[in-house]
Amino acid sequence: MSERLLVLVRHGQSEWNLKNLFTGWKDPDLTELGVKEAREAGRKLKAQGLVFDVAFTSVLTRAQHTLDLILGELGQQGLPTSKNLALNERDYGDLSGLNKDDARKKWGEEQVHVWRRSYDVPPPGGESLKDTLARALPYYVQEILPGVLNGKRTLVAAHGNSLRALIMVLEKLSPEGILKRELATGVPIIYRLNADSTVASKLDLAG
Numbered sequence: 001m002s003e004r005l006l007v008l009v010r011h012g013q014s015e016w017n018l019k020n021l022f023t024g025w026k027d028p029d030l031t032e033l034g035v036k037e038a039r040e041a042g043r044k045l046k047a048q049g050l051v052f053d054v055a056f057t058s059v060l061t062r063a064q065h066t067l068d069l070i071l072g073e074l075g076q077q078g079l080p081t082s083k084n085l086a087l088n089e090r091d092y093g094d095l096s097g098l099n100k101d102d103a104r105k106k107w108g109e110e111q112v113h114v115w116r117r118s119y120d121v122p123p124p125g126g127e128s129l130k131d132t133l134a135r136a137l138p139y140y141v142q143e144i145l146p147g148v149l150n151g152k153r154t155l156v157a158a159h160g161n162s163l164r165a166l167i168m169v170l171e172k173l174s175p176e177g178i179l180k181r182e183l184a185t186g187v188p189i190i191y192r193l194n195a196d197s198t199v200a201s202k203l204d205l206a207g
């Protein structure tokens with residue numbers, strides 16, 4: 001049976017993660033720690049004996065830089081890679097660039113939590129997770145999943161919320177279930193899929 005391998009990894013810490021700013025479609029690069037996290041992710045995947053046939057990422061620097069660093073650790077620079085806006089972080093609209101603690105003071109903890117983690121409530125001028133899923137899921141189903149089911153060992157380096165959208169589908173999470181799901185920066189999650197595209201196994205390389 002061919003290995004239906006799909007690895008998801010959120011980018012390493014970005015300059016705006018460090019400054020606690022809503023980022024969305026803004027395009028900061030990785031911090032030094034983010035670079036280290038990305039390299040460590042590559043080392044962990046290499047230690048698992050993994051080799052990839054194809055990679056996917058967003059059009060944002062922090063995800064592309066993370067992917068490059070991971071592939072460097074794997075000795076797989078130049079791996080065929082698709083870069084697409086469909087995998088971009090959720091657009092935080094009017095909140096982009098604002099400090100998250102300042103936002104909590106202005107609008108309250110609960111409202112900010114709803115904007116950050118709920119399924120269908122968008123931040124002002126931005127995308128809800130549902131909106132993000134509406135662009136990420138078709139891309140996953142049409143561009144990523146067919147290769148995985150045909151045995152192409154696949155690596156996806158993207159963002160906290162675009163990956164939460166995919167994980168909601170992969171792990172069949174409800175809107176309540178996805179509410180409390182967080183993705184650490186630079187921590188690969190290794191999925192192996194069944195022939196019917198459901199999850200056979202999941203390994204989170206945290207710690």
Ligand SMILES: O=C(O)[C@@H](CO)OP(=O)(O)O
Pocket residue numbers: 017021022023024025089090092116160161
């Ligand atoms: O600001 C953002 O774009 C995201 C990811 O960094 O933040 P949050 O985790 O609050 O959705």
